[in-house]
Each structure stands twice: as structure tokens, then as C-alpha cells.
Amino acid sequence: MAAVDPVQAVPGTIRRQRFLGAVENPGAPVVLLGAPLDTTVSFRPGTRFGPSRIRDMSDGLEDYSPHLNLDFSQVPFFDAGDVDLPFGDPEAALAAIERAVASVVERGQLPIILGGEHLLTLATVRAVHRRFPDLAVVQFDAHADLRDDYLGVRHSHATVMRRVGELIGFDRVFQLGIRSGTREEFAFGRARTGFYPLEVLPALDRVLPQLSGRPVYVTVDIDVVDPGFAPGTGTPEPGGVTPGELLAALHRLRELQVVAMDLVEVCPPQDASDITAILAAKVVREAILGFGSGRQ
Numbered sequence: 001m002a003a004v005d006p007v008q009a010v011p012g013t014i015r016r017q018r019f020l021g022a023v024e025n026p027g028a029p030v031v032l033l034g035a036p037l038d039t040t041v042s043f044r045p046g047t048r049f050g051p052s053r054i055r056d057m058s059d060g061l062e063d064y065s066p067h068l069n070l071d072f073s074q075v076p077f078f079d080a081g082d083v084d085l086p087f088g089d090p091e092a093a094l095a096a097i098e099r100a101v102a103s104v105v106e107r108g109q110l111p112i113i114l115g116g117e118h119l120l121t122l123a124t125v126r127a128v129h130r131r132f133p134d135l136a137v138v139q140f141d142a143h144a145d146l147r148d149d150y151l152g153v154r155h156s157h158a159t160v161m162r163r164v165g166e167l168i169g170f171d172r173v174f175q176l177g178i179r180s181g182t183r184e185e186f187a188f189g190r191a192r193t194g195f196y197p198l199e200v201l202p203a204l205d206r207v208l209p210q211l212s213g214r215p216v217y218v219t220v221d222i223d224v225v226d227p228g229f230a231p232g233t234g235t236p237e238p239g240g241v242t243p244g245e246l247l248a249a250l251h252r253l254r255e256l257q258v259v260a261m262d263l264v265e266v267c268p269p270q271d272a273s274d275i276t277a278i279l280a281a282k283v284v285r286e287a288i289l290g291f292g293s294g295r296q
Contacts, residue, residue, distance in 0.1 A: 010100050015081030020058035021072035022079035029295035031104045034082035035097045037116040039090040050266035051114040058281040065289050075292040097123035105131045115264030118157040121219045125164050128260045132215035136172040141221040142237035144181035176203045177224040180237045200241050200249050218261040232271025258291040
């Protein structure tokens with residue numbers, strides 16, 4: 001890749017801070033990108049501060065993963081900053097996120113997106129799906145997000161997986177750890193998606209063979225983790241997985257062709273002692289090292 005000015009590496013972004021260990025090389029195999037979207041949050045707003053706080057908390061980590069026996073010297077990544085989002089216009093914000101992610105995917109790099117509310121996944125999947133038409137999506141989440149509309153709005157954090165399924169096909173959507181939603185959402189999921197409520201690791205035994213050989217997008221809503229470990233989120237739901245279970249699930253996905261990932265719904269104003277942002281930073285480290293290794 002030709003030399004690129006780091007400031008202009010991803011169009012429409014603003015660079016204020018960097019995740020631990022990021023290199024000043026826009027051509028690195030992995031690109032970290034913040035998407036501080038916070039427009040349709042319906043309970044506890046504040047996800048716009050997620051990307052910044054996750055980066056802040058990354059400074060307390062080591063750059064070495066004992067789980068993977070890898071560090072950032074082996075998997076270089078570039079932090080492109082945050083997408084500059086228009087205030088109060090969700091559709092324009094989604095378009096801006098889509099453009100930024102598309103610019104990364106078109107260069108053959110792996111984008112990892114920091115949210116921000118879960119609606120951003122619609123924009124990022126749009127961008128990645130254009131490059132990979134046979135894309136499948138694996139969702140780790142407390143909520144099904146399968147409503148057709150929420151409070152009269154079709155583009156919402158509560159409808160995002162319904163829109164994603166309409167885009168790529170519901171048979172390519174795999175939903176793990178779901179423990180909250182309406183009766184209608186659960187019925188729809190059981191009938192249409194790869195729907196695995198109330199479990200994560202056991203579900204992977206059945207999901208992984210279905211995803212072998214195809215490009216995979218991973219979306220992690222931090223509320224899949226029990227709020228005792230991750231209270232800093234917009235819609236906490238008791239009964240979730242442990243941090244160790246989430247990390248183990250992500251490590252198992254390394255055997256797949258993961259082409260993009262997001263981590264969403266970290267809400268710093270609700271985060272006691274920053275424990276959710278610290279966990280999110282560790283998840284991002286494991287994703288960079290796990291999904292980025294072998295891409296140089």
C-alpha cells in the first residue's frame with residue numbers, strides 16, 4: 001500500500017487519542033475505528049463516550065495476550081480515530097460510518113469498530129457486505145434486537161438485527177446469548193435466524209461448522225456479559241455470561257474467516273470504576289490479536 005498521511009487515512013474521521021500499542025501506519029492489517037453513535041438509545045444514554053473511554057482504559061493493559069501468546073509487535077494495527085458524526089441525524093450518521101468502514105474494507109484490512117450504540121452495526125454490515133456478498137453475522141447480545149420497529153422507528157438499536165437480516169438473509173444471522181426480548185422477537189428468531197437463547201459456548205459447537213469457509217462479521221454487545229461484571233451499558237440485563245466465557249467464545253472464532261468486528265453499547269456514565277470499559281478494552285485487544293494474526 002502506498003504511503004498515506006495518518007491524519008487522512010480514513011475519510012471523515014477525527015483522531016484525538018490512540019488505543020494502546022497502535023502504530024502510525026495506515027496500511028497495518030487491522031484498523032481500529034470509533035463510531036460514537038448515541039441517537040436511538042432508549043433507556044440510559046451515553047454510548048457516544050464509549051470509544052474514548054475504551055481507549056483511555058487500554059492504557060492499563062499489557063500488549064501481550066497470555067491466552068493467545070501474541071502481542072502487538074506481531075499484529076500491528078492502526079487507530080484511525082472516530083468517525084465525525086452529524087448531530088441529531090441518524091441516517092446521515094449511518095452513512096458516514098458506512099463510508100469510513102468501506103474505505104478500510106476496500107483496502108483489504110480488518111476493521112474493528114468501537115461503539116457507540118448497536119444501530120451502528122447496520123452501517124458497518126452494509127459496508128462489509130458489499131465486499132463479501134456471502135457474509136454471515138455472529139451476534140453476542142443480551143437482546144434479540146429483532147423488532148420491526150421501536151416506538152415507530154425502523155432504524156433503532158432495538159431493530160438492528162431485523163434490518164441486518166433483511167440485508168444479508170436471516171439464515172446468515174446467528175444470535176448467541178439472547179436472554180431478553182418480546183414474545184414476538186423470540187418466535188421470529190426461532191423461526192428465521194440461527195437463534196441460540198440463554199447460551200454462548202455450547203451454541204458455538206453447533207454454529208461453527210455452519211460458518212466454516214465463509215466470511216464472518218462479529219458483533220459484540222457488551223450487555224451479553226452479566227451486569228455484575230459489566231454494569232456500564234445502556235440496557236443491562238441480569239443473567240449474562242462471564243468475561244471469561246465471552247473471551248473463550250471469541251478465541252474459538254479464530255478458526256473462522258472473521259473479516260470485521262464491532263463492540264457496542266459501552267456507556268461510561270453508568271460504568272462503576274470503569275470496569276466495563278476495562279473489559280471492553282481487553283476484548284478489543286484479544287480481537288486485534290486473535291482475528292488480525294496471519295493477515296500481514
